Amino acid sequence: VLNTEAREARELIVSSLESGIRVEDIYLQVFEPVQHEIGRLWQTNQISVAHEHYATSVTQSIMSELYPYIYSASERRNLKLVAACVNNELHEIGIRMVSDFFEMNGWESIYLGANTPPEDFSGIVSDLKPDLVALSATMTFNVSHVRHIIELLNELEDRPPVMVGGYPFNVDIKLWKKVGADLHAADASGAVKVAEEFLDI
Structure with a gap:
């Protein structure tokens, strides 16, 4: 990718899926x-911001092409997640993977993207009443x-559990408790397991 070989990267991913490799992998x-x-x-x-x-x-462009595989990967379970980056946070690929x-x-999964205004996030959580929130x-x-x-979420009548993640929470393993969250996931692969164990489902 750093060699600006986006086309080759995409073809490699698509051919891998067509050969039977799972999206999760x-x-x-x-x-x-x-x-x-x-x-x-x-x-x-060693590399620039550019x-x-x-x-x-x-990576995000290639991920977007995988949604037909993602949406057909499992039966619906009547469970809802609202996920977003907090305001001022532009690094969204991790929470998108979650x-x-x-x-x-x-x-x-209702993914709101990067730099989500706090009041707007609280409002949509109030409207949608998800089973879990991820920040x-x-x-x-x-x-x-x-x-x-x-x-802000604590002011809601029926606040859903809040899961947090990202680099600071992986460095300080108690930070998630300090900010008032209910659970923490270190990476995308473990997030579902952590959440479903917490929710006992």
Whole structure:
């Protein structure tokens, strides 16, 4: 991807799916490790922000082509997730992967994207009444926004459980409790298991 070979990357993923490899395995063995490596290269100043944005854009473009496979991966289970990045957070691919994993496991995933205004997020949660809410913050300075959104959700009459994730929560394993969340998932692959164990379903 960093060699600007987007077409080749797409063809590799599509051919893998056509050969019988599961969408889940593409996410776990390709998208997730690639994003971790891109993040590491950026943090160590080995690539620029432009390179990081390009790699993320290519990955998201390929992910968008996989939704026919994702939507047909499992029977619907009458479970609903609302997921988003908090306000000011632009790194959305992680929470998008989480949302897709829930979709692959039979949930209806309502993914709101990056930089979601707190009041709007609380409002849609109030309207949709999901079984679970997922919030993501990659940058440490956005943790305060996670706390603020949870405080708004606490004002709802029937607040759903709140799961949080992102780099700061993986570094400080108790941070999710400090912001008032109900559960934490370290990655997309574990999020569904953690949530369903918490909900006892």
